[in-house]
Amino acid sequence: MSVSQPVRPPRRRAPRNSLNPDRILDAAVLLLDRDGPEAFTMRALAEQLGVGTMAVYSYFKGKDEINDAVAQRLLDTIELPPGGSADPGSELREVCRGVYRLFTEHPSALQLLTLRAVRGDDAIIVIDRMLGLLRRTGLAPDEAARAHIVLMQYTVGSALWRIRRERALCEEGARERLRAKLDALPAGRYPALAALAPELMCAQGEGTALYEAGLDAMLRGLLPVR
Numbered sequence: 001m002s003v004s005q006p007v008r009p010p011r012r013r014a015p016r017n018s019l020n021p022d023r024i025l026d027a028a029v030l031l032l033d034r035d036g037p038e039a040f041t042m043r044a045l046a047e048q049l050g051v052g053t054m055a056v057y058s059y060f061k062g063k064d065e066i067n068d069a070v071a072q073r074l075l076d077t078i079e080l081p082p083g084g085s086a087d088p089g090s091e092l093r094e095v096c097r098g099v100y101r102l103f104t105e106h107p108s109a110l111q112l113l114t115l116r117a118v119r120g121d122d123a124i125i126v127i128d129r130m131l132g133l134l135r136r137t138g139l140a141p142d143e144a145a146r147a148h149i150v151l152m153q154y155t156v157g158s159a160l161w162r163i164r165r166e167r168a169l170c171e172e173g174a175r176e177r178l179r180a181k182l183d184a185l186p187a188g189r190y191p192a193l194a195a196l197a198p199e200l201m202c203a204q205g206e207g208t209a210l211y212e213a214g215l216d217a218m219l220r221g222l223l224p225v226r
Contacts, residue, residue, distance in 0.1 A: 020169070021050055021069075028070050032108035037067065071112040072095050074125055078102050088136040089223050095130055096155050096215055100208070103159035109155060138224040147222045154218055158211045165204065173203075 027048045032040050035140075042063055043150060044055040060066045078101075081094040103110050113123065130151070134144035169175050182197035 019049065019059070022055060024049065024059055024066070025069055025073055027108065028066050029108075030074070031073075032067075032070060032112070033106050037108055037111050040067075042066075046176060050075040050105055055153065065186060069111055071109070071215070074102060074106050074109045074112070075126075077106075078126060080126070088133040089219055092137075092223075093215060093219060096132070096151055097212065099126065099152070099212055100155050100159050100215075104208075106163055107163045110160065117129065123191060134223075139222075150222065151218065154214065156210075158214065162207060175204075184219075 024045070025195050028040070028045055031044055031048055035044070040063065042053050042056055045066070046056050049056070060069070078098040079094075080098065081091050083091070115169040129146070130148050131144055134147050135141070139147060169178070179197075179201055182193070182200065185194045185197070
């Protein structure tokens, strides 16, 4: 007795002559954020677009070229504040917030920017702006360099933490299971954790506000008192 194979739904074809580089990159960003760079293939991209794989090759030589173009496009989304304000600390805060938004809104961005040789100078512009602002606050060269690295480590780390926590807690019942696990902790063995379990659960959902509170604290500690 033969077993019938599941019928795959037909691929929805894109309208004729509707393909263009922008549309390809839009689909690539969606796939990269959803599945990650490791799972990204030209075939998956073509299926997302509703075209044959060779149609994508008409615009891009291959996956590496698309990854480079996506990385550049994502960098372009960082909104830098107008320069020249009387408060370099506030400008610096806005630059950090822009980098944080990039990595939380596009989880693939960090890995792409780490692995790809991005063309253009968008990443360099961000670094240069941060260093210039740190020097304008009155920090010495070595202090400005260290402060830049500290701020980037905090910003990138906070974005990764938020992405991974949200993914872990988005499963049905995940928050309830975590709360039950915290409630079940023996207070005699974990007194601080058991006592602060409600506050920890509330802080899980603060997201950007939590990052900004930490950023403000770091800026107060790093920058000279004016």
